[in-house]
Amino acid sequence: MGLGKSEKKGRIKRLLKDKHVDIVFFQETKQAVDSENVARKLWGYRNMEFMSVDPVGSAGGLLCIWDPSVFQLSGCCCTRRSFSFADQKKNYVYAYLNRADVQEALHANVTKLSYDWEPCSRVIRRWEDSPSTIIPLLQELMANGLRVWVFSGDLDGRLPVTSTKYSINKMKLHLKTPWHPWYLNGEVGGYTEVYKGDLTFATVRGAGHQVPSYQPARALSLIMHFLAGTPLPNSTTLLQ
Structure with missing residues (x-):
């Protein structure tokens, strides 16, 4: 041709x-x-x-x-x-979120953009209206009594666990619950620690940058415990 x-x-x-x-x-x-x-x-x-x-x-x-x-x-x-x-x-999330009925239910794409939803857009190339750090925002949330959970996939090479830890350390918080494993279905789901001021940091074992894409069950457990206001299961409870 x-x-x-x-x-x-x-x-x-x-x-x-x-x-x-x-x-x-x-x-x-x-x-x-x-x-x-x-x-x-x-x-x-x-x-x-x-x-x-x-x-x-x-x-x-x-x-x-x-x-x-x-x-x-x-x-x-x-x-x-x-x-x-x-x-x-096949990434069914991509196909699902680009369905017209799904976008209508989510009140998304109301302006009928000419390009598809993507996990990482190449249409927006220069993002200039975001802060260089969200630490002040986290501090404001905690000062108003809101729970904050920060998580990282332990295989994430883009925003690694060490980078997240450095950011939390800059907040100079006092440790409440030391570093320990959390569990799902009798297996280690990752590791977690809790700071005074109600900030929880958790890792998700075997997950990369987009945690639910790599470990959906562990990501779901993380979100469910956050919404329920309960700590992640430790070695003595082994809850779902």
Whole structure:
């Protein structure tokens, strides 16, 4: 088919957008796709990942583009003529939150935005109206008698547990309940400690940056105990 002409790329881009395509394959691209800019001209500004195989001379060439919030690639193998993908997992949260009836029930997307909801938006690229720290906000909440829980996935490489601990330490709070494991279904769900002023810090074992995506049961237990105003189960209670 060839991807060389800008007019053809424009038609493909409009088609992918109109049909809300989550993954697309091209063959006979007849063009090396050696940068994100080339794939972006086809996919637009939505979240994306891609793989490509360069053509040989003026023949061949493969390109696959997909939305990583819908498909998660765990392995692949490619030759001059084919792609083979392993364990692509459908993200039903993405599909669910982009349903028109769900958005209506949540009173979301009332302005009918032209792009989909995504876990991490690439539409908003420069966020300039947020504070550099929320420590003053946490202190205000605690001063008004509100409970505060702070949690981190212990595998989170973006906002690691150590970073969260450094932030809490800056508040210079006195420890009320020392560091100890909390449990779910007889297994360690993570570790927790409680500070005077009613601030609880908890880790979630085996969770990355988006905790519910990695450990939904442990995330649910965390939220349920917060809403109920009860401490996380320790080794003597082993409650759900």
